[in-house]
Amino acid sequence: MFGIALPGRLSVLIVSAAILLSVPLVYAANSDVTSTEGWFSVVWGDGEPGSNLTAEVYTLTTPEGKTSDLLITEELARSFGGILALNRKYIAVQGRPGIARIAGSSNSVIEVASLAIIQPPSNNGALAPEGDESAAVSGSKPWVSIMCKFSDYDDEPKNLAYFQGMYSSTKPGLDHYWRELSYNTVNIAGSDAYGWFDLPESEAYYNPTDSLGGTNLSLLANDCIAAADPSVDFSSYAGINMMFNSNFDNGYAWGGSRRYSLDGVTKSFSITWEPPWGYSSITVIAHEMGHGFGLPHSSGMYGQTYDNEWDVMSDSWANCGNSRDATYGCLGQHTIAYHKDMLGWIPADDKFITNGYNATVIIDHLAHPSPSHYRMIKIPTDDPSYYFTVEVRMKSGYDVKLPGKGVIIHEVDRYRSRDANVVDVDNDGDTGDEGAMFIPGETYRNTAYGFSVEVLSETATGFQVAVIYNSFPWNLFLPTLLQGK
Numbered sequence: 001m002f003g004i005a006l007p008g009r010l011s012v013l014i015v016s017a018a019i020l021l022s023v024p025l026v027y028a029a030n031s032d033v034t035s036t037e038g039w040f041s042v043v044w045g046d047g048e049p050g051s052n053l054t055a056e057v058y059t060l061t062t063p064e065g066k067t068s069d070l071l072i073t074e075e076l077a078r079s080f081g082g083i084l085a086l087n088r089k090y091i092a093v094q095g096r097p098g099i100a101r102i103a104g105s106s107n108s109v110i111e112v113a114s115l116a117i118i119q120p121p122s123n124n125g126a127l128a129p130e131g132d133e134s135a136a137v138s139g140s141k142p143w144v145s146i147m148c149k150f151s152d153y154d155d156e157p158k159n160l161a162y163f164q165g166m167y168s169s170t171k172p173g174l175d176h177y178w179r180e181l182s183y184n185t186v187n188i189a190g191s192d193a194y195g196w197f198d199l200p201e202s203e204a205y206y207n208p209t210d211s212l213g214g215t216n217l218s219l220l221a222n223d224c225i226a227a228a229d230p231s232v233d234f235s236s237y238a239g240i241n242m243m244f245n246s247n248f249d250n251g252y253a254w255g256g257s258r259r260y261s262l263d264g265v266t267k268s269f270s271i272t273w274e275p276p277w278g279y280s281s282i283t284v285i286a287h288e289m290g291h292g293f294g295l296p297h298s299s300g301m302y303g304q305t306y307d308n309e310w311d312v313m314s315d316s317w318a319n320c321g322n323s324r325d326a327t328y329g330c331l332g333q334h335t336i337a338y339h340k341d342m343l344g345w346i347p348a349d350d351k352f353i354t355n356g357y358n359a360t361v362i363i364d365h366l367a368h369p370s371p372s373h374y375r376m377i378k379i380p381t382d383d384p385s386y387y388f389t390v391e392v393r394m395k396s397g398y399d400v401k402l403p404g405k406g407v408i409i410h411e412v413d414r415y416r417s418r419d420a421n422v423v424d425v426d427n428d429g430d431t432g433d434e435g436a437m438f439i440p441g442e443t444y445r446n447t448a449y450g451f452s453v454e455v456l457s458e459t460a461t462g463f464q465v466a467v468i469y470n471s472f473p474w475n476l477f478l479p480t481l482l483q484g485k
Helices: 017-021 074-078 160-165 174-182 217-228 282-292 337-342 397-401 473-477
Strands: 002-004 034-047 054-061 067-071 090-097 108-117 143-149 192-198 239-244 252-262 265-274 351-353 359-364 376-380 386-393 406-413 420-422 443-446 451-458 462-469 481-483
Touching: 034 067, 034 265, 034 282, 054 252, 067 090, 074 108, 143 160, 143 217, 160 192, 174 282, 174 397, 192 217, 217 239, 217 252, 217 265, 239 282, 252 282, 265 282, 337 376, 337 386, 337 406, 351 359, 359 376, 359 386, 376 451, 376 462, 386 462, 406 451, 406 462
Parallel strands: 002 443, 067 108, 143 192, 143 239, 239 265, 351 376, 359 481
Antiparallel strands: 034 054, 034 090, 034 252, 054 067, 090 108, 252 265, 359 462, 376 386, 386 406, 406 420, 443 451, 451 462
């Protein structure tokens, strides 16, 4: 098998955030113009299995706790390196009031004309915390599940023991899961669950149009957290999983982050909104918690959201027959090397960057790498926000769920909402077949950027891979060196 790239990606002129920070925000005088500042957060919406429904909500939370939904163009986000570069940052925005994102939402909506990352306000002379948070996730990050039921619907689909057991440190518990995915860089020890709590209003109050995506997420979260607050010390937790007793949004589960002041602590909490179909299979909770840690979706190359079988942040429902628990249903696979690197789980010494030179590298499988070999290859281009990653996936640990084993390549564009697209050279819409799995004797050729990825042999723990550049004649005469750690 070999692959040939489509015509190359056009270069984009990027204005740095540092330049924007030095220029005062200017907008034409108009009575409709609004200016505000606060913490930016992203929440992703995910549809039920087979729906391919997806959504992204950008929210600004002021220091006083007021929330607004933001409409931001892709061009404006590019100026800062894409939407993810803004997540959990303190920003100032100018724009005009927009049409509500969802029916019945009480959030104001701002069509953003300009924005800047700025210094957060002081608090008694000290800077407010977490104004410029790193994307890295490490250490203890306990979550709390709070179960909330609508005033007109008394069903309790799962009991407290079910939700507490979901955080177990043994398989398939989520503490065990995140430890394996992060190579013990992060754990969620100390996670717990509480409820069921009674919401003050009916389901129709939060979703008055009874429509897909019609729920006022801010109002629902505020009321669920308030109902649980007398029983829960939220200052002890990094994340909040809200479990509801009905399909409140008619098809969406949600995950991301929101800024709250709870029990004496003000910070950006990871947060999810889960309907019963979400918490009936633990793969959905793993996916939404991934959003809570800041991970976006990945994808295949077909314009879909849930077609990358190699990533729990895409097709978390693929191959459930390979990995299912009698209590917690379908289990999640690992996330991709690009995401693990984003969260700081792949040390610099375990990542080989080609930088235009030919090399032969041994890569271990991503689930259980050895300390002797690399976990990923990064192949840069002339744009630092656009590159390729090479990883090895095998059926091991939670990756027993995978469709097979091989070398997997992703095209990464940090400006896209779904940054990473798995390379699938047979272009048949199926990322779980041989078109995406490169094995010994097969080569991926990228003519646009002048390199090839050749799979030379299988090792006991992965594959030996050669990266060969051919874009410059002189490079043809460079030796392909065996690159060891």
